[in-house]
């Protein structure tokens with residue numbers, strides 16, 4: 001960081017000025033009271049609709065945070081691009097994509113459908129993410145116990161976040177598993193169609209999926225993960241090479257086309273940035289080669305995306321030329 005500072009070669013040179021603009025957008029979005037907090041489990045329903053946090057980390061380590069950036073939340077579907085990235089890194093894209101496609105589903109994230117090859121459409125929807133969990137469990141070091149595999153994966157997530165400690169919300173995990181009829185239905189449907197790799201232990205694999213959703217972080221932490229993706233897999237805080245650049249490219253491509261549920265097409269059109277939202281109201285957004293962001297606000301729109309998060313992105317690209325095209 002210091003050497004960049006001395007040479008005045010930051011990727012965002014006028015960072016203070018930039019932060020002021022971010023602050024303006026933040027307050028504008030704060031007024032947005034649309035949307036409803038997820039209510040399918042009590043632990044999410046309890047979250048305040050007023051929480052609103054924005055954290056930014058540039059690829060050269062400049063940081064700006066505003067609002068509720070230290071409130072712990074479960075990362076939910078924001079775990080999907082991360083576990084997909086780990087699977088790509090450990091197994092390679094060819095292996096991973098014999099089990100899961102690259103096409104937007106054009107349907108809800110938990111819809112009971114497979115593509116015409118009888119594979120899940122992509123790793124960003126529940127079916128695809130469940131398959132990614134089974135690949136991580138059975139194909140990479142299958143001798144590891146469930147506990148070791150959980151630790152291994154959590155540690156990987158922590159390295160993406162610059163070696164900050166993640167939490168695990170056991171109440172959310174138990175609730176998710178309790179209310180998971182649709183996810184089990186998806187699992188059995190995929191089992192019927194032989195989607196899983198050999199030796200998959202169905203129950204353990206489903207648990208692993210719920211556990212990944214129940215990992216706990218905050219806005220600051222997730223913004224570092226996003227920045228690691230923006231920086232080709234090298235964490236700008238720890239400077240550790242966590243993921244291969246080719247894995248990151250694949251992750252960002254599918255976040256771009258599939259990361260925002262059934263709003264992905266419109267989001268790609270209007271905002272033009274890879275992003276992934278989660279039902280807790282978190283959004284992980286990447287400006288490739290510039291910065292990572294986390295936006296956190298629990299009220300969700302009809303499609304399941306954070307209302308303030310989406311508005312923030314739309315305002316951001318009106319002000320700055322971050323749209324990829």
Ligand code: DON
Pocket residue numbers: 076077078109110124125126176183213277278279280
């Ligand atoms: O599997 C579920 O229903 C939730 N835990 C998924 C979380 C989520 O954010 C929805 N995403 N695609």
